Amino acid sequence: MRFLLDDEQQAFARSLDAMLTAADTPSVIRSWSAGDPTAGRALWTRIAEAGVFALAVPEAYEGVGPLPVELAVAFVELGRHAAPGPLVETVAAAVLLTEPEAAKRLLPALASGEVIATVASEGSYALDGDVATVLLTVDGEALRLAPGHGPVRTSLDPARRLTRLDPGGELLARNQPLPRALTWARLATAAQALGVGLALLDRTVAYVKQRVQFGVPIGSFQAVKHQLADAKIALEFTRPLVFGAALSMDPADVAAAKVTACEAAYATARTALQLHGAIGYTAEYDLSLWLTKARALRTAWGTPGECRAMVLDSGLSGDGRRS
Amino acid sequence: MDLNHSPADEAFRAEAHAWLAAHVPPEPLPSLETEEGFAAHRAWEAELAADRWSAVSWPVAYGGRGVDILKWLIFEEEYYAAGAPGRVGQNGISLLAPTLFDHGTEEQRARILPPMASGEVIWAQAWSEPEAGSDLASLRSRAVRTDGGWRLSGQKTWSSRAAFADRAFGLFRSEPDTPKPHQGLTYVMFDLRAPGVTVRPIGRLDGKPAFAELFLDEVFVPDEDVIGEPGQGWRVAMSTAGNERGLTLRSPGRFLAAADRLVDLWQAHGDPSDTALRDRVADAVIGARAYQLFTYAHASRFLQGEPLGPESSLNKVFWSQYDIALHETALDLLGAEGELADTDWCEGYVFSLAGPVYAGTNEIQRDIIAERLLSLPKGRR
Numbered sequence: 001m002r003f004l005l006d007d008e009q010q011a012f013a014r015s016l017d018a019m020l021t022a023a024d025t026p027s028v029i030r031s032w033s034a035g036d037p038t039a040g041r042a043l044w045t046r047i048a049e050a051g052v053f054a055l056a057v058p059e060a061y062e063g064v065g066p067l068p069v070e071l072a073v074a075f076v077e078l079g080r081h082a083a084p085g086p087l088v089e090t091v092a093a094a095v096l097l098t099e100p101e102a103a104k105r106l107l108p109a110l111a112s113g114e115v116i117a118t119v120a121s122e123g124s125y126a127l128d129g130d131v132a133t134v135l136l137t138v139d140g141e142a143l144r145l146a147p148g149h150g151p152v153r154t155s156l157d158p159a160r161r162l163t164r165l166d167p168g169g170e171l172l173a174r175n176q177p178l179p180r181a182l183t184w185a186r187l188a189t190a191a192q193a194l195g196v197g198l199a200l201l202d203r204t205v206a207y208v209k210q211r212v213q214f215g216v217p218i219g220s221f222q223a224v225k226h227q228l229a230d231a232k233i234a235l236e237f238t239r240p241l242v243f244g245a246a247l248s249m250d251p252a253d254v255a256a257a258k259v260t261a262c263e264a265a266y267a268t269a270r271t272a273l274q275l276h277g278a279i280g281y282t283a284e285y286d287l288s289l290w291l292t293k294a295r296a297l298r299t300a301w302g303t304p305g306e307c308r309a310m311v312l313d314s315g316l317s318g319d320g321r322r323s
Numbered sequence: 324m325d326l327n328h329s330p331a332d333e334a335f336r337a338e339a340h341a342w343l344a345a346h347v348p349p350e351p352l353p354s355l356e357t358e359e360g361f362a363a364h365r366a367w368e369a370e371l372a373a374d375r376w377s378a379v380s381w382p383v384a385y386g387g388r389g390v391d392i393l394k395w396l397i398f399e400e401e402y403y404a405a406g407a408p409g410r411v412g413q414n415g416i417s418l419l420a421p422t423l424f425d426h427g428t429e430e431q432r433a434r435i436l437p438p439m440a441s442g443e444v445i446w447a448q449a450w451s452e453p454e455a456g457s458d459l460a461s462l463r464s465r466a467v468r469t470d471g472g473w474r475l476s477g478q479k480t481w482s483s484r485a486a487f488a489d490r491a492f493g494l495f496r497s498e499p500d501t502p503k504p505h506q507g508l509t510y511v512m513f514d515l516r517a518p519g520v521t522v523r524p525i526g527r528l529d530g531k532p533a534f535a536e537l538f539l540d541e542v543f544v545p546d547e548d549v550i551g552e553p554g555q556g557w558r559v560a561m562s563t564a565g566n567e568r569g570l571t572l573r574s575p576g577r578f579l580a581a582a583d584r585l586v587d588l589w590q591a592h593g594d595p596s597d598t599a600l601r602d603r604v605a606d607a608v609i610g611a612r613a614y615q616l617f618t619y620a621h622a623s624r625f626l627q628g629e630p631l632g633p634e635s636s637l638n639k640v641f642w643s644q645y646d647i648a649l650h651e652t653a654l655d656l657l658g659a660e661g662e663l664a665d666t667d668w669c670e671g672y673v674f675s676l677a678g679p680v681y682a683g684t685n686e687i688q689r690d691i692i693a694e695r696l697l698s699l700p701k702g703r704r
Binding site for chain 1: 324325326327328329332393579586589598601602604605606608609610612613614615616617619620622623624626627634637640641686688689690692693694696697698699700701702703704
């Protein structure tokens, strides 16, 4: 029993943080949202070079995975910097591609960042289908390479460009491991949401320390402090759920982490908006990049209700009643 | 990162499990906030202590087993999963004992800890006063020097367990004119049946005498019952507030067991189409797991020598809010039966309502989180 990240995992987080800080993600996000993915593609390559996608790709296909704990470490950082693109979807694609022929063809390029993948089940939206170069549709039991995508619809989070994928296309596999891919996608989303929440808290704490009203920083007022304390509590009790789920990769544990992380991030977003006042309600101010993502992630890869139902239907892995 | 217990820890779990299976009373004891229930819980403490299960983390010399915090957490998981009684000795074991380990003398530990472990002496806390609640340092009860000891006078209140307990511990003002209110306080233990002590039980929300007012009139306390240096009481009391105590006041095992019982209740009485209630049951399951994992992370840090300080305020707010939400969900699930006062769920609900108030109100805890974990500027309370 030692429920702490080891030195290597912590160093991995720090190096990703340094890389993403240097990349100036807010400007990358804004051009991505405006339909110019050039800077986003460059950032994608650096994320891949840092080894993030390889964590979900088996060694046989030029990855280093499966390493879910490290993946969670990475997605917390990606969330903290609000990195754009179908990051979670590319992880899901990597897990879906188990059929040897398709895996050999696509996984190495996915791990290296040469390929950006997105995935949707039939009738739902695929994230960033206009930028992704591999479009996967889960059509019943079948996994297909979609021939194209429909028009882009804007998400509340402008960095999330939603498209429907065209029906038909090449059949890649007949029995895709959808439940397993869903678990990986939910874990990545949970970690990403935790990162979004942590960034919102950090930014808001910094803001209330320097914003002066009535002659003092507003962060000295109890009404302000207590909202931030509640956000801190919610996020600190999310962190162990996310890493506990990454250790077990039990679908119910991951669902619990997903719903909790998204609730905590969203509650922190509401607090961040309130404590920033009017400036927080503008698209121009960078806080908006995290505020809107916190809302969008709540329903991505499983609604709060679906996740909670799964927890009750299956029970968590530490629960004696399952053994 | 590893959530698996060592074989030695699992063997300890099996030993605790077997002992509890053989000894836990088949029927729940009467409420420990009644005279009859208090006596029954005291007898249970003696039964635990006879086989060294009442304070497993204490050294063997004082009646414990000398185990580390991970084994303590395992014991607590087994204890509450077995449906074992609430701990009437908790105030002493989790509030006074850590202070004695850090600041007491060897003589004090040898004299006080074994009868605390056996339930022979049950301790009440005596912190609050009518004019000193959250602003504890403004307390006015006095300790005046006398031959061979001190004389205590003044009034304490909201003293948990004091209606039936044997002794109490708290802070007293031993130097009247100090520049700051938290200076000149002394940490004292005293006998609740000593001459000059009047105990007036107070009925909590359901009328049970869960706490009491204490009136002290020149109560003699020998020097040997002062912990730490006279005048240093604030430092003595606060130094253990943030470390192990933060981890041990409410163990995850208690909430894991309660969440398990809630799921049983949901499966027996729940309407599957009531997704609002279903979500609250799921949140209780998730919250217990979050608290357990949070505690394992903190225990891991503690075991590698990192100090635990203001993080214990995160704990306090979380479990106290969680406990209420869990019991509210259970009462809602019970429907019309939910208002009956004589059920374990209702007893637990009434108990939970005090959580956000005692052991430092949640407002004080949020101030600590904001100022010490988020580094926000101090302001007027």
